[in-house]
Every structure is written in structure tokens, then in C-alpha cells.
Amino acid sequence: MIAANDAPLEPGATQPLSLVPSPVPVEDINPEVEVRSRSAFAGLVLASFNSVAGAADTCSARSGGQITPLIELYTSEGCSSCPPADRWLSRQVRSGEHRANWLAFHVDYWDDLGWRDRFASPRHAERQRERVNALGHSTVYTPQVMIGPQVQTTWRAGPAVVRALAAERGAAQAGLALQLDRGSGAQRLRLGAVRSGQGGSSAQVWLAQTVDGVKTEVRAGENVGATLNHDRVVTRLWGPWPLGTAPFAKAIDVDLGQAAWGLTAFVQEANGKVLQSLRLASADCR
Numbered sequence: 001m002i003a004a005n006d007a008p009l010e011p012g013a014t015q016p017l018s019l020v021p022s023p024v025p026v027e028d029i030n031p032e033v034e035v036r037s038r039s040a041f042a043g044l045v046l047a048s049f050n051s052v053a054g055a056a057d058t059c060s061a062r063s064g065g066q067i068t069p070l071i072e073l074y075t076s077e078g079c080s081s082c083p084p085a086d087r088w089l090s091r092q093v094r095s096g097e098h099r100a101n102w103l104a105f106h107v108d109y110w111d112d113l114g115w116r117d118r119f120a121s122p123r124h125a126e127r128q129r130e131r132v133n134a135l136g137h138s139t140v141y142t143p144q145v146m147i148g149p150q151v152q153t154t155w156r157a158g159p160a161v162v163r164a165l166a167a168e169r170g171a172a173q174a175g176l177a178l179q180l181d182r183g184s185g186a187q188r189l190r191l192g193a194v195r196s197g198q199g200g201s202s203a204q205v206w207l208a209q210t211v212d213g214v215k216t217e218v219r220a221g222e223n224v225g226a227t228l229n230h231d232r233v234v235t236r237l238w239g240p241w242p243l244g245t246a247p248f249a250k251a252i253d254v255d256l257g258q259a260a261w262g263l264t265a266f267v268q269e270a271n272g273k274v275l276q277s278l279r280l281a282s283a284d285c286r
Contacts (some may be wrong), residue, residue, distance in 0.1 A: 115221030
């Protein structure tokens with residue numbers, strides 16, 4: 001498994017990702033992500049790559065015609081208030097009640113208070129501070145939930161979360177495509193993104209690698225003696241890359257291991273607005 005603090009790899013020269021219009025009418029499209037199937041986003045098709053065209057050991061996903069919201073939880077194994085929020089996230093993921101993508105960013109500013117969180121990264125804490133400042137708030141804390149350009153005052157407020165998710169949905173303002181190539185033991189992810197012509201000029205592409213079903217026995221700190229279970233834990237974060245009017249393409253070498261991994265790409269503006277998000281997971285690539 002990749003350590004949380006690893007620096008992103010810089011990919012070498014690769015075949016570009018081709019993005020071409022889809023002939024499928026939006027009204028005829030299932031808005032859910034479709035794996036190894038027809039794109040649900042009217043302006044995005046994942047074209048074949050010369051090196052892997054027709055290869056059996058690939059899997060892919062394409063975004064749909066509606067925005068899939070992104071929910072960010074900032075948490076820590078050293079925070080006594082965080083385990084209930086972690087369990088809440090896991091319940092939401094498993095229930096599938098909300099069509100959304102979930103990311104758990106473990107921050108490092110609790111690490112000096114008795115327990116070092118193995119998933120914590122200073123980059124996650126930096127992202128949290130930047131997001132909070134961009135939204136006009138002054139305080140970072142854990143657990144803290146952000147949905148697009150909104151900071152939730154409490155993750156326990158179910159109706160507020162539902163309203164925030166509803167506000168984030170709508171016609172997709174960007175399209176995303178992911179293709180994982182696993183030939184000859186190598187693992188290379190090909191990421192493509194394109195704007196729909198809407199939104200501002202500050203859009204950026206991000207990619208997060210996550211793991212599900214991990215367990216930690218805490219031996220010190222505020223949660224000493226507890227066994228913590230985690231899902232959607234961010235173990236690596238790439239980006240941001242600016243997304244302009246031209247299609248974006250990137251190839252990234254990844255190390256996914258044998259765990260229940262996930263790869264979540266998202267396009268986000270400076271104010272936190274998510275134009276689209278897309279997840280490709282180990283369950284999609286069996």
C-alpha cells in the first residue's frame with residue numbers, strides 16, 4: 001500500500017486521452033457511473049489507447065450527465081470526537097442512500113497529542129485550511145464535513161446534509177474518464193477531463209487514492225484502547241492540475257496493492273464547487 005505521505009509520481013510521456021462527443025441524448029442516459037459500458041456524459045467518451053486497445057486486463061469508468069457530489073470528511077485517529085463521524089461515513093457508503101463520492105482526509109495536527117495516525121498527511125491538513133479559508137471561515141476542526149462550497153456545522157445534521165447534496169446536483173459541468181491498465185504487472189491509470197463550457201475559470205482536476213475496510217487498534221491518545229474502522233481513507237492525493245477549455249489528459253503510475261482500493265477523480269473550482277466526480281474501485285475491476 002502507498003504511504004499517506006508519499007509524494008505524487010510524475011508520469012512520463014504517454015499516449016494522449018481522446019475525448020470526443022457522444023451521440024447519446026442526455027435524457028436517455030442513466031446518470032450512474034457505468035463501468036466498461038457506454039458513457040453517461042453527453043460530451044465525453046473514453047477512447048482506446050494504442051498500447052492497450054482491446055486488452056483484457058483493463059477497466060474503466062466514465063462520468064454521467066448529472067453531477068455526482070463529493071463529500072469530504074476531515075478526521076483523525078487521535079481525535080475522540082472523530083470515531084462517530086467515521087462510522088457515519090461508513091454507514092453512508094454502505095447504504096448507498098446518497099449518490100455521492102466520499103473522501104476521508106486524515107489530518108496530522110493531532111499526531112503530537114499521543115497517537116500518530118498512520119493515514120495522516122500534512123497535505124490533507126493544508127487542503128482543509130485552504131478550503132476553509134476559501135469559503136470565508138476561520139476555523140479548522142475535526143470532524144469537519146465539506147460538501148462542495150459548503151462547510152457543514154455538524155455531520156449529524158442529516159437534513160442539512162441532504163439539502164447540501166441536492167444543491168450540488170444538476171447538469172454536469174465537466175466530464176471525467178478513468179482507465180486502469182494492469183498489463184505485465186504494471187498499474188497505470190489514465191485520467192481524462194473536459195469542461196462542458198459552464199462554470200468559472202478556476203477549475204482544477206484532482207485524483208485521490210483510497211482504501212476501504214481498514215482497522216486500527218489505538219494504543220495511546222484520546223482513543224486509547226479503541227479499535228477504529230475506516231472507509232474511503234485517502235492514502236494518496238495527486239493534483240491539482242488546471243482545467244481550461246482544452247481537454248485534459250494524464251497518465252499516472254499507481255500502486256494499488258491487494259486491498260479494497262478506490263480511485264476518485266474530481267473537478268473542483270476555487271470556491272469548492274465540484275463540477276463532477278468519478279470513482280473507479282477494485283470491485284469494478286475484477
